[in-house]
Amino acid sequence: MKRILFIWTLLLSAFSLQAKTLIVYYSYTNNVHQIVTDLRTQIQADVLRIEPAEEGLDYAANNYAIGSALISAIRKAPGKASSYPPIKTTIRNLKDYDTILIGAPLWWSNMAAPLQSFLFAYGSQMAGKRIGLIVSSASTGISGVEADAKRLIPKGKFLSPSLWIRSSETRKCHSMIARWLKETGLKK
Numbered sequence: 001m002k003r004i005l006f007i008w009t010l011l012l013s014a015f016s017l018q019a020k021t022l023i024v025y026y027s028y029t030n031n032v033h034q035i036v037t038d039l040r041t042q043i044q045a046d047v048l049r050i051e052p053a054e055e056g057l058d059y060a061a062n063n064y065a066i067g068s069a070l071i072s073a074i075r076k077a078p079g080k081a082s083s084y085p086p087i088k089t090t091i092r093n094l095k096d097y098d099t100i101l102i103g104a105p106l107w108w109s110n111m112a113a114p115l116q117s118f119l120f121a122y123g124s125q126m127a128g129k130r131i132g133l134i135v136s137s138a139s140t141g142i143s144g145v146e147a148d149a150k151r152l153i154p155k156g157k158f159l160s161p162s163l164w165i166r167s168s169e170t171r172k173c174h175s176m177i178a179r180w181l182k183e184t185g186l187k188k
């Protein structure tokens with residue numbers, strides 16, 4: 001019995017040594033980038049920033065015309081790959097991670113379109129992984145972004161609650177992140 005327990009403990013510690021966290025995020029005006037920069041000082045994780053294929057687009061010009069068109073294309077046909085704007089970012093080693101933290105700007109109550117493109121491509125490979133969601137918005141509540149994440153990662157094990165940081169709170173995100181990491185058990 002002692003021997004079995006010993007082997008079991010050894011296996012568990014080997015697993016926890018290998019358990020890795022990936023932070024995936026998109027940021028247009030760098031609020032989420034600042035949040036992720038702080039998050040990286042509090043946990044060990046690899047980081048992937050999503051880059052749209054088309055550079056230099058002004059999503060906010062003409063009363064957010066481009067951003068708005070991208071979101072309405074996804075809303076109209078969320079199951080079609082062609083509804084999602086092309087991105088440059090790819091990943092090969094998703095299987096190495098057991099926890100994925102997603103940093104998302106909110107666009108018109110939804111998850112920013114380029115991040116949705118990434119999750120549309122890779123969400124099915126995130127089945128069974130722990131998923132934590134951090135959302136930045138000016139003022140709109142984040143339930144639409146949570147719904148997008150759950151649609152795009154249908155078999156993810158979502159941590160609760162998600163973390164909502166308003167853009168005006170970006171500068172004081174450190175303590176909000178610290179509290180959230182404890183609350184979700186991501187940090188002891």
Ligand SMILES: Cc1cc2nc3c(=O)[nH]c(=O)nc-3n(C[C@H](O)[C@H](O)[C@H](O)COP(=O)(O)O)c2cc1C
Pocket residue numbers: 026027028029030031032033059060064066067068104105106107108109136137138139140166167
């Ligand atoms: C296309 C677009 C649409 C947006 N729509 C909303 C919105 O509906 N409600 C809101 O509170 N903020 C909205 N925002 C503001 C962003 O959510 C907010 O500035 C966020 O902090 C941006 O994160 P980022 O700087 O990492 O890109 C929008 C921003 C853009 C570019």
